[in-house]
Amino acid sequence: MEYNFIDIEKKWRETWAKNGTYNVGEDSSRPKYYVLNMFPYPSGAGLHVGHPLGYIASDIYARYKRLNGFNVLTPMGYDAYGLPAEQYAIQTGQHPAITTSENINRYREQLDKIGFCFDWSREVRTCEPGYYHWTQWAFQQMFNSFYCNTCQKAQPIEKLVALFEEKGTAHGLDVACSEELQFTAEEWKAMSSVEQQEVLMNYRIAYLGETMVNWCPALGTVLANDEVVDGVSERGGHPVVQKKMKQWCLRVSAYAQRLLDGLNTIDWTDSIKETQRNWIGRSEGTEMQFRVKDSDVEFTIFTTRADTIFGVTFMVLAPESELVAQLTTPEQKAAVEAYLEATKKRTERERIADRRVTGVFSGSYAVNPFTGESIPVWISDYVLAGYGTGAIMAVPAHDSRDYAFAKHFGLPIIPLIEGADVSEESFDAKEGTVMNSPMAGKETLKGFSLNGLSVVEAIAATKKFVTENNLGRVKVNFRLRDAIFSRQRYWGEPFPVYYKDGMPQMVPAACLPLELPEVDKFLPTETGEPPLGNAKKWAWDTVNNCIVENEKIDHVTVFPLELSTMPGFAGSSAYYLRYMDPHNNAGLLSEEVGNYWQNVDLYIGGSEHATGHLIYSRFWNKFLFDLGVSKQEEPFKKLVNQGMIQGRSNFVYRIKDTNTFVSLGLKDQYDVTPLHVDVNIVENDVLDVEAFKAWRPEFATAEFILEDGKYICGWAVEKMSKSMYNVVNPDKIVERYGADTLRLYEMFLGPINQSKPWDSNGIDGCFRFLRRFWNLFFDKQDNFCVVAGEPTKESLKTLHKLIKKVTDDINEFSYNTSVAAFMVAVNELTQQKCNNKEVLETMVILLAPFAPHIAEELWNRMGNEGSVCDATWPAYDESKMKEDSVTLSVSFNGKTRFTIDFPIDATKEDIEKATLESEQTKKYLDGKTIVKMIVVPGRIINIVVK
RNA sequence: GCUCGAAUGGUGGAAUGGUAGACACGAGGGACUUAAAAUCCCUUGGGCAGAAACGCCUGUGCGGGUUCGAGUCCCGCUUCGAGCACCA
Secondary structure, rough: OOOOOOHHHHHHHHHHHHHOOOOOOOOOOOOOOEEEEOOOOOOOOOOOOOHHHHHHHHHHHHHHHHOOOOEEEOOOOOOOHHHHHHHHHHHOOOOOOHHHHHHHHHHHHHHHHHOOOOOOHHHOOOHHHHHHHHHHHHHHHOOOOEEOOOOEEEEEEEHHHHHHHHHHHOOOOOOOOOOOOOHHHHHHHHHHHHHHHHHHHHOEEEEEEEEEEEEEOOHHHHHHOEEEEOEEOOOOOOOEEEEEEEEEEEOOHHHHHHHHHHHHEOOOOHHHHHHHHHOOOOOOEEEEEEOOOOOEEEEEEEOOOOOHHHHHHHEEEEOOOOOHHHHHHHHHHHHHHHHHHHHHHHHHHHHHHOOOOOOOOEEEEOOOOOOOOOOOOOOOOOOOOOOOOEEEOOHHOOOOOHHHHHHEEEEEEEEOOOOOOOOOOOOOOOOOOOOOOOOOOOOOOOHHOOOOHHHHHHHHHHHHHHHOOEEOOOOOOOOOOOOEEEEOOOOOEEEOOEEEEOOOEEEOOHHHOOOOOOOOOOOOOOOOHHHHHHHHHHHHHHHHHHHHHHHHOOOOOOOOOOOOOHHHHHHHHHHHOOOOOOOOOOOOOOOHHHHHHHHHHEEEEEEHHHHHHHHHHHHHHHHHHHHHOOOOOOOEEEEEEEEEEEEEEEEEEOOOOOOOOOOOHHHHHHHEEEEEEEEEHEOOEEEOOHHHHHOHHHHHOOOEEEEEEOOOOOOOOOOHHHHHHOOOOOHHHHHHHOHHHHHHHHHHOOOOOOOOEOOOOHHHHHHHHHHHHOOEEEEOOOOOOOOOOOOOHHHHHHHHHHHHHHHHHHOOOOOHHHHHHHHHHHHHHHHOOOOOOHHHHEEEEEEOOOOEEEEEEHHHHOOOOOHHHHOOOOOOOOHOOOOOEEEEEEEEEEEEEEEEEEEEOOOOOHHHHHHHHEEEEHHHOOOOOEEEEEOOOOOOEEEOOE
């Protein structure tokens, strides 16, 4: 019987859809398991074979869990907002909603062919009002919350207002803020409403902040830090400049410590955790106050090397620091201004590319609080305004950047570590014994000295001294910045915000979702407003129809709406929660549903989201957890990163200035130019010459120099992309081999977490395997030949060996080795001519997660009711594996020479005795003496001889 | 510069410290066939030996070490990949 995958797969695809086989609900009688894929952005190019890799891996796991009695949720949806659709709209006038919807349909069609067990009834699209309602809602909750550092939790902003009314800022709580403010209850009460709102903005988790942002002129929008790579935009590669702008921000930094701590509780790869730790960048140090000489100005610096206070020979301010204006003396004013002007002109990219030492003296001196010495204050762009306090104490002997600066400007360098040679470079390591702290004979504050201590001890001693003497405080700094949350774009979630007296107000809950309006054009307005500024009618209608009515305010007043939209990560930050309860109109998700599904047990996706989506959604979830909406502190318990599938390009070699192409093996005899050739007209690196001629008009008359009658192409591993003609479409594979073969092959290609090139050459092996498997069930006359009865001992052994291997492998996501194990088992069963029902039925269940269509078909043919999805995963029975004897290899000095069979229950002594008495041993000993004999029953015999 | 990861045949890749190269592709040889396709069987890390049989040597990026025994563990390198990077 022919293995007719086309009919089989079509039949079951339809049956599953008709029966809703993969739809799930809450079921308290079974344990839940939540498997999630990072949902795709539906691009115009459709899926290539790399995309389904993670989906297949998660599908196998989901099906395996279901066979083990779990109620498995595996939903799918689309991250539908994004730049490409908008860019396309600008170019063609085609509305992004239409493009997106077309792309989604194409994706769905392609996905459906691969046989996933997604519950499509739960599909979400981030661009639909029913979905972004809750994105907007969450934003409003963040606006209405502040972060309490003391209780490590988000709290309602009303609580902070109440504290201000009672005690001003002296309320005793440590609260996350943009800027430290001080006022009394009386001062608070005396403020106008607008002033109070301005103050509160300093504390809100979603706040409007005037900060330096990454402005991308070409895209006409601001970008988040993770969207800027090497000074250019991640999308499109346009230059990015620093600009001070008023933008919506999320106070992600407030959660820095929790984001860091949470990493220890989740089962993610070390590399992703490490990447996030770097990105969060916790650094423990000391803030110290320095007085400016002959002035009452004081400023604060941050250092992790408080112990080097005696080696400070100058101070440096960031050019953007507010202190620059205060500390610049009249004599230096012109020089400083010239420097600031020059710095401003340099883009981030230029600063990275060109690391010249630059700087200017401010004219002022600071006073070392420990020694009273005067230290010049400089200004340089190697100090960043956004980190710490934007001011540093420079210790050239023990910091390489300070060292370069000191050498360049001829400033003194004082070594502080015994034996450290600082004549050529600084000694940055935190080790050694401290000296010159203070230098012999120098007086210091309260006689403080660090000499003779180790660096670690000296840091601790300085911290203690600084705290006790009010010179500063111990401080933890994070590199993690607040996320900039506005984009001056059309295709995104509108902010549910309007302005009154210049202050933002939340659109009333009754007006949510605030829908994205139609616009005439997708570009910014002539007055420079974001694209939503083109939607005048929308603004008017919204104000009149909903906000005015709900807020009971005067119709005559016109309130402008926020015209920015939210960034890409807004919609993807809590989608896993929405999948739990996608049709709920009363809330993001219900209490009951949240309690059942909790959080994602297994999350699969690419590691490129390490510092973007995977940080933002952890932050977002923690916030919702504080609100009690999410039930777990961490959204994704286990994370598996699938590797990238790279392209395998093929090349033909054209002899220069001719239309003649020479085969790979002969190309070195000619002067040739390699050209990419479409991999779809190459098979096993042999070019289909006729197809090549038809491919392009200019090749129609091409001539070929063949080897062995074939044209052999060269190949290379490159990114899978259209321009390299190496894109392989999964539809083509499914058409030719079937979805089950595609699934098996994608897994067989190698470990799931490794990047590897797609190579269609190996796929035949998987197809042959399925055909052999299929043939186990049919005899030579094409009759279904599976019969009930007692299985042979051999077959049971083969089966249980496989059960153990596959179960272990699935749990470790080692799918390539389990596919290999299937191949071995099927070969063995073929040789055994096994047609036993018990064995073959179990084989079908084992294969069901990998190749569901063929498994379902055979399950059905064996007379089973229902779907193989609801079968029970077989238990491994060790007794079926019991052997009568065991083969042990005998080694001499670790070198294996021969093997001997022993009864399974042979003791160590039996083995030793039998080995020594064997003829082969005697032959190998040949006059040598035995020094030692190691016997590990069941494992190894090694004899050490001399 | 710092952090993490990797390196095994022609290729993708297997190996709880115990016979390295499972499985698959490719290649070579053979069977069947008028032929092709399909299918099946044998060989396949390198080298040596041989009439045959049992073979022998060598081999997991490089150099050391631990061990009866190391692809695997430890120390020191090399190369490649990823992340962070004037973060004080």
